[in-house]
Amino acid sequence: MQAGQPFLDVEVQEHVAVVRLNRPERRNALSEPGVPGEFEALVDRLNQDMEVRVAILTGAGTAFSSGGNVKTMLARNGPGSGPVAAVPGRYASGIQRVTRALFRLNVPVIAAINGAATGAGLDLACMCDMRIAARSARLAESFIRLGIVPGDGGAWVLPRLIGDARAREMAFTGDAIDADTALAWGLVSQVVDDAGLMPAAMALAARVARNAPYQLRFTKQLFRDCRDMDLDRALEMSGLYQAMSHWTEDHAEGVAAALDKRMPVFKGH
Template identity: 55%
Template sequence: MADLVQYEQRADGVVTLTLDDPKTRNALTGSTMVDELLAAFARIERDPTVRVLVIAAAGKVFSSGGNVNDMQRQIGPDVGGTALRQEYRHGIQRLPLALHALEVPTIAAVNGPAIGAGCDLACMCDVRIAAEEASFAESFVKLGIVPGDGGAWFLPRLIGMARAAEMSFTGDPIDARTAAEWGLVSRVVPAAELLPAAHALAGRIAVNSPDAVRLTKRLLRESQHSRLDTLLELSAAYQSLAHKTPAHAEAVQDFVARRAARKV
């Protein structure tokens, strides 16, 4: 069986994971997709040479979300409510926990429709770049279900409660331009420029101190639920670590040398 997630690492430490399941339009459930993504995340966490992760997709759809064929099984009499709860807890709900906890910055390169759980997968990343053909739909209500993968946590933090409610209650898609206006994506580019733009941004991140970038990401995460005084204490602790890294020492020495050269 072919892998549903393709793993590629560049010399600059940028890893690209490509969703590649054309028969389901990159559905996240009803296959090994989640397990393969989790294995890739674990591999990234173990590899100190990785500096940035880009999540992309093959084909014209970023992800169709949940596999409707698998939903037919779930509504059958052989699957009870308790068993379904455990399926979510030990299935797709592992994905937001692992991706949100990943130390390296993450970029979603959204090439086309990101539907339901596919929309939420993009929202789990730190940054989103969209092709002009991209669209986003928090479409669970269209199938009579709720966001079971953490979308109700991620989406309001990105676009605000009112707009998240509009998307979630109607299930209607928004296009790439609207997503940019609402702050869901950082930029919109022509399809041919999507991966180059994502890799260019990843490269701009990758040139910085990996320790400082990872600690900064952790501070941003903690700031979402911490008091200011608590975050300041954590910032002081992280800063004490950052000051002792070789990258910081090298950056300070380079700055001093350049300033001295300008005075000559």
């Protein structure tokens, strides 16, 4: 890997942004200093680019992401270095910036999990909207095995996906689960052969990308906003997003296409 080469490799094709974590020789560890800034820049770019309707996040090489760099932890050069009182700030200015960036991403994103997704790597996949796993995938909330805790928000996101009991089992044991278990637990929605991972992710992305771009973003924002609201507030937000949708040309196109019994052609108007 050449010095200065970006951690995130981004390619946009047919309304789909394919984002690859690009440090295969380090199993796509997330602990390099420039990683949070790259994720923030990526989110800003995708939020502003209305040509992008969906994103796919995957790892280069044989792993999705190993999370933190264990060698860096051993050398006391990571976010846990220095005085105890400084550690929360190091996390806030480091890996937690990735969490916050992905939370404000308005474009639906698919995690295509190739190989290991451990620790912060698993949590990164959990921050995506949809997850597809290769049959070789192994997923672990493995912080406890290193004598640390999920410092990136894993304790917030994982129980929301698989329920409290199973999330605690994964966090308290640190044990890895295979792709079929992840499917049974609802952590992923598909398991495919390794060679079919990206074709399956692209096929799902195409099904998403054919829909109205503004309404895709509105729907994602609505799911995000309603996560912690009571019903009355959620209904209020639903009405606001619906009001914005009804007066778009894409809504008129969708209705016309339904009446004509054809596929709609959405243009983002």
